[in-house]
Amino acid sequence: MVRHVLVGSVMSLTACMAAEPPPVWAAEDCEKVSGASGYLLYEAGQEIEKAAALTEPADQLAAEQAYQMAQDLSELAVNYARNYEIYCQPRRE
Numbered sequence: 001m002v003r004h005v006l007v008g009s010v011m012s013l014t015a016c017m018a019a020e021p022p023p024v025w026a027a028e029d030c031e032k033v034s035g036a037s038g039y040l041l042y043e044a045g046q047e048i049e050k051a052a053a054l055t056e057p058a059d060q061l062a063a064e065q066a067y068q069m070a071q072d073l074s075e076l077a078v079n080y081a082r083n084y085e086i087y088c089q090p091r092r093e
Contacts, residue, residue, distance in 0.1 A: 030088035037080035044073035 025033070051066035 025087045030084060033080050033084045033088065037077045037084065040073045040077035040080065044070040044077065047073060 047066045047070035051063045051070065054060075054063035054066065
């Protein structure tokens with residue numbers, strides 16, 4: 001019986017914690033996250049330009065690596081942007 005009450009209490013507490021909105025980060029931290037996202041997108045663009053300039057058959061591997069780097073950087077930028085959206089945007093209630 002005590003075990004059931006304890007499990008129920010933990011589940012209720014977990015549900016309440018999950019329902020709470022995530023905290024809003026400090027403006028300084030939000031600026032850093034936004035800046036990091038922009039920087040990563042810029043670097044992704046630089047990698048795309050580098051890859052596009054590699055037109056010789058001997059440069060194919062380097063071009064593929066540059067395109068992959070651009071994709072990786074843009075995915076990181078999206079992750080930063082998503083964190084900004086979640087933790088830095090004003091709450092809509």
